[in-house]
Amino acid sequence: xxxxxxxxxxxxxxxxxxxxxxxKNPARGTYVYRYYLADKAATxxxxxxxxxxxxxxxxxxxxxQGLPIDSTDLPVARQYLKQFAVKGxxxxxxxxxxxxxxxxxxxTLVLQRLAQLPIVVASRCVYVAPDSIEKPEDIRWNVHETxxxxxxxxxxxxxxxxxxxxxxGGTRLHEAGFTGRxxxxxxxxxxxxxxHRIPAFKNTHVLGVRDFVSPGEASESPVPPGPSFHRIDxxxxxxxxxxxxxxxxxxxxxxxxSYWLLRSEDNISEQPVEEDFWVMAxxxxxxxxxxxxxxxxxxxxxxxxxxSYQLRDLDGQTAHISRAASMLxxxxxxxxxxxxxxxxxxxxxIGVPADARDILTVxxxxxDGQLAPFSSIGPSQDGRVKPDVVARGSNTTLVSGRGTLVxxxxxxxxxxxxxxxxxxxxxxxxxxxxxEIIELVxxxxxxxxxxxxxxxxxxxxxWQAYQQGLKQTASH
Numbered sequence: 001x002x003x004x005x006x007x008x009x010x011x012x013x014x015x016x017x018x019x020x021x022x023x024k025n026p027a028r029g030t031y032v033y034r035y036y037l038a039d040k041a042a043t044x045x046x047x048x049x050x051x052x053x054x055x056x057x058x059x060x061x062x063x064x065q066g067l068p069i070d071s072t073d074l075p076v077a078r079q080y081l082k083q084f085a086v087k088g089x090x091x092x093x094x095x096x097x098x099x100x101x102x103x104x105x106x107x108t109l110v111l112q113r114l115a116q117l118p119i120v121v122a123s124r125c126v127y128v129a130p131d132s133i134e135k136p137e138d139i140r141w142n143v144h145e146t147x148x149x150x151x152x153x154x155x156x157x158x159x160x161x162x163x164x165x166x167x168x169g170g171t172r173l174h175e176a177g178f179t180g181r182x183x184x185x186x187x188x189x190x191x192x193x194x195x196h197r198i199p200a201f202k203n204t205h206v207l208g209v210r211d212f213v214s215p216g217e218a219s220e221s222p223v224p225p226g227p228s229f230h231r232i233d234x235x236x237x238x239x240x241x242x243x244x245x246x247x248x249x250x251x252x253x254x255x256x257x258s259y260w261l262l263r264s265e266d267n268i269s270e271q272p273v274e275e276d277f278w279v280m281a282x283x284x285x286x287x288x289x290x291x292x293x294x295x296x297x298x299x300x301x302x303x304x305x306x307x308s309y310q311l312r313d314l315d316g317q318t319a320h321i322s323r324a325a326s327m328l329x330x331x332x333x334x335x336x337x338x339x340x341x342x343x344x345x346x347x348x349x350i351g352v353p354a355d356a357r358d359i360l361t362v363x364x365x366x367x368d369g370q371l372a373p374f375s376s377i378g379p380s381q382d383g384r385v386k387p388d389v390v391a392r393g394s395n396t397t398l399v400s401g402r403g404t405l406v407x408x409x410x411x412x413x414x415x416x417x418x419x420x421x422x423x424x425x426x427x428x429x430x431x432x433x434x435x436e437i438i439e440l441v442x443x444x445x446x447x448x449x450x451x452x453x454x455x456x457x458x459x460x461x462x463w464q465a466y467q468q469g470l471k472q473t474a475s476h
Contacts, residue, residue: 021134021135022132022133022134022135023132023133023134023135024131024132025129025130025131025132025133025268027129028129028130028131028132029106029129030104030105030106030127030129031104031105031106031108031111031125031127031128031129032092032102032103032104032125032126032127032273033102033103033104033111033114033115033123033124033125033126034100034101034102034123034124034126034272034273034276034320035084035100035101035102035103035114035115035117035120035122035123036098036099036100036120036121036122036123037076037077037080037099037100037101037119037120037121038118038119038120038121039099039119040071040074040076040077040099041077042077042078042079042080043074043075043076043077043078044077044078044079045074045075047069047070047071047073047074050069050073053073053074053075053096053287054069054073054286054287055287055288055289056289057184057288057289058286058287058288058289060289061289061291061332061333062331062332064332064430064431065332065433065434066433067330067331067332067433072096072097072098072099072327073096073097073331074096075094075096076094076095076096076099076100076101080101080119081094081101083114083117083119084101084103084114084117086110086114087110088105088106088107088110089103089104089105089107089110089111089114090103090104090105091103092104092273092276093212093215093276093277093280094280095276095279095280095283095324096283097279097283097324097327098279098320098323098324100276100320102126102273102276104127111123111125124272125306126271126272126273126275126276126306127271127272127273127306128271128305128306129269130268130269130303133268133269134268136231136267136268137231139193139227139230139231140193140194140401140402141194141197141230142402143194143197143198143199143402143403144402144403144404145199145403146199147246147249147404147405148404148405151249151405152248152249153248153249154248155248156248157247157248157251158171158250158251159246159247159248159249159250159251159397160249160250160397160405160407161244161250161251161252161397163367163392164241164391164392164396164397164417165251165253165417165421167367167369167391167392167459168253168391168417168418168421168459168460168461168462169460169461169462169463169464169465170253170420170421170424170462170463172463173421173424173425173428173462173463173466174424176428176466178424178425178427178428178466179254179255179256179257179424179427180242180253180254180255180256180257180420180423180424180427181256181257181427182258182427182430183254183257183258183291183292183423183424183426183427184207184257184258184259184260184288184289184290184291184292185242185254185257185258185259185260185290185291185292185293185294185419185420185423186259186260186262186281186282186284186285186288186290186292186293186294187235187238187239187242187259187260187261187262187293187294187416188262188263188264188265188278188281188282188285188293188294188295188297189234189235189238189239189261189262189263189264189265189295189296189297190232190234190235190263190264190265190266190267190297191228191229191230191231191232191233191234191235191236191263191265191267192209192229192230192233192235192236192239192261192263192401193230193231193232193233193235193236193401193402194230194233194236194401194402194403195235195236195239195261195401197403198236198399198401198403199246199403200240200244200245200246200249200250200399200403201239201240201243201244201245201399202245203245204243204244204245204255204259205256205257205258205259206258206259206260206261207258207259207260207288208260208261208288209229209260209261209262209263210260210261210262210263210281210284211226211228211229211262211263212262212263212264212277212280212281212284213228213263213264213265213266213274213277214226214228214229214263228263229263230401231267232267232401233400233401233402234296234412235261235263236399236400236401237398237399237400237401237406237408237412237413238294238296238412238413238415238416239259239261239416240252240398240399241253241396241398241413241416241417241420242254242255242257242259242294242416242417242419242420242423243255243257243259243420244398244399246399249405250397250398250399250405252420253416253417253418253419253420253421253423253424254419254420254421254423254424257292257420257423260285260288260290262281262284262285263281264277264278264280264281264297265277265278265297269303270299270301270302270303271302271303271306272299272302272306272320274297274299275299275319275320275321275352276320278295278297278321278324278353279320279321279324282324282325282328282335283324285333286328286331286333290333291332291333291334291423291426292333292334292335292336292419292422292423292426293328293333293334293335293336293419294336294337294415294416294419295325295335295336295337295338295353295415296337296338296410296411296412296413296415296416297337297338298337298338298339298340298350298351298352298353298354298376299319299321299351299352300340300342300347300349300351300352301347309351309352311349311381312381313352313381314349314350314351314352314355314380314381315355315380315381315382316355316356316357316380316382316384317357319352319353319355321352321353322352322353322355322356324353325337325353325356325359326353326356326357326358326359328356328358328359328434329358329359329433329434329435329438330358330434330435331434332433332434333434334359334360334422334426334434334437334438335353335356335359335360336359336360336362336415336416336418336419336422337353337354337356337359337360337361337362337415338354338361338362338410338411338412338414338415339354339361339362339363339364339375339376339377339378339386339387339411340354340375340376340411341374341375341376341410341411341412342374342376343371343372343373343374343375343376343377344373344374347376348376348377349376349377349378350376350377350378350380350386350387351376354376354386354387355380355381355386357384358434358435358438359388359438360388360389360418360419360422360438360441360442361378361386361387361388361389361456362387362388362389362390362391362411362414362415362418362419363375363376363377363387363389363390363393363411363414363454363455363456364390364391364392364393364394364409364410364411364413364414365390365391365392365393365394365414365455365459366392366394366395367392367394367395369459371390371454371455372393372394372409372411374394374409374410374411375387375390375393375411375414375454376411377453377454378453378456379453385451385452385453385456385457386453386456387411387455387456388438388441388442388456388457389418389441389442389445389456389457389458389459389460390414390455390456390458390459391414391415391417391418391459391460392414392417393409393410393411393412393413393414393415393417394409394410395407395408395409396408396409396410396413396414396417398413418460421460421462422437422441422462424462425437425440425441425462425465425466425469428466428469429466429469429470429473431473432469432473440465440468440469440472441460441462441465442457442460443457443465443468444460444461444462444464444465444468445457445458445459445460445461446458446459446460446461447459
C-alpha cells in the first residue's frame with residue numbers, strides 16, 4: 001500500500017485499479033542489494049576536518065547545540081567503495097550514518113559475490129524490479145494563475161487555512177514576527193509537481209531540489225528537474241501547508257522559511273530500497289544544514305517477494321529508516337513524520353520511521369479536534385507514546401500541483417502544518433537544541449499529563465510553548 005496515499009484515494013482504489021494500464025517495466029531484471037560494512041578504518045577523512053564533508057551551515061548548527069562530530073558523520077571509505085565498482089554493478093548511493101552501500105545489477109551472481117567481500121558483514125536484497133508497472137500518468141503542466149473567488153475569505157489574511165493554524169496557537173506566533181525566517185526546512189516526499197510555477201510560491205525561498213530516486217534528472221538549484229520530480233503533486237501539497245502565501249486564501253505555517261525539496265519516494269513500486277533513498281536524502285539535508293525535516297512518508301508492507309515489517313519491528317531501532325531517523329535530533333535536526341493513514345485498516349498502527357525515537361510523529365484530527373478515523377495509532381512496540389502530537393488533517397487546506405485550492409485528508413498534511421510551526425518556534429527560541437524543541441512541543445500539548453496511543457500528547461499550542469521557552473531561557 002502506498003505509504004502516503006490519502007484517504008480519499010483509498011476509497012477510490014477499487015475503481016482506479018480497474019482502469020490501471022500495465023506496461024513493461026524498463027528496469028525489469030534489475031536487483032538492488034544493501035551491504036552493511038564492517039568499519040570505516042580505511043577512510044581518508046578525519047574528525048578534526050569536518051568542513052571537508054559537512055557544510056558550514058551544518059557545522060554551525062551542531063556547534064550552536066553543543067553536538068560533537070563523530071564517526072557516524074565520516075563518509076563511507078572510498079577505498080571500500082572501489083571494491084564495489086565491478087563490471088555489471090552500479091553503486092546507487094551510500095549511508096555514512098549506517099555505513100552501508102547500495103548497489104544495483106541485473107546479475108544476481110555479481111551481487112552475491114559482493115556480499116562475500118571481507119569488508120561486508122551483512123547484505124540484503126532491497127529491490128526486485130517488477131516485470132510490469134502501471135503506466136505513469138502524463139504530467140499536468142497547466143497551472144491556474146488565480147484562485148476562484150469563492151476560495152477567499154475577505155479581511156482574513158489566512159483565508160481558508162486560518163483554523164489549521166489557529167488550532168496550534170500559530171497565529172499569535174506569526175503576529176509576534178516568527179514566520180520561519182532563518183530556518184531551513186527539508187521536505188522528503190514523492191513528487192513536487194509544478195512547485196516552481198505556482199503563483200502561491202512566487203516569493204518562497206527554495207534553496208534547491210534533489211531527486212534521490214532518479215538522480216540523473218536532478219538539480220541543486222531551484223529550477224525544474226526531470227519529469228519524475230513532477231509526476232505527482234503530493235509533495236507540492238505538503239510544501240503548500242508550510243510555504244504558500246496567497247492573502248485571504250491560504251498562508252502556510254512557515255512562509256518565510258527556506259526550503260530544500262527532496263524526492264526519496266518511488267511511486268512505481270513499494271520496496272525497501274525506498275528506505276535507502278530516504279536515508280540518503282536525510283543525510284543530504286544534514287550536510288547542507290537543514291534545521292527541520294518534514295517526512296510525510298511511512299512504510300510497513302512491501303511488494304512480494306520482499307518481506308514486510310511485523311508489529312514487533314516498530315521499536316525505532318529495527319528498520320533501516322528508523323535507525324537513521326532516531327539519529328537526527330543528535331545531529332541537531334527536528335524531524336516531523338506522519339503517523340500514517342492505517343487507522344481504518346487491519347494494520348492500524350504507525351509505520352516506519354514514525355516509530356523512531358526523538359522525533360515528532362504527527363497524527364490527524366478534524367476541525368473539532370476529534371481523531372480522524374484513518375489516523376494510525378501507537379504506541380511503539382517498546383512502549384513509547386506515539387503519535388507524539390496531532391494537528392488538523394481532516395480536512396487540510398492546501399495548494400495542488402495545478403495551483404488550485406484543495407481540501408485534502410491525511411496525516412501527510414497534519415504533519416507539515418505542525419512542521420512549519422516547529423520552524424517558527426525555533427526561530428523564536430534559537431538557543432534551544434533539537435531535543436529541547438521536541439520536548440517543549442510535547443509539554444505544551446493539551447494531553448501532556450495523560451497521553452494515550454490515539455492522540456499522543458494531544459494538540460500542541462506553539463504560542464504557549466514559546467512563552468514557556470522564554471521562561472526557561474530566562475531562568476538559565
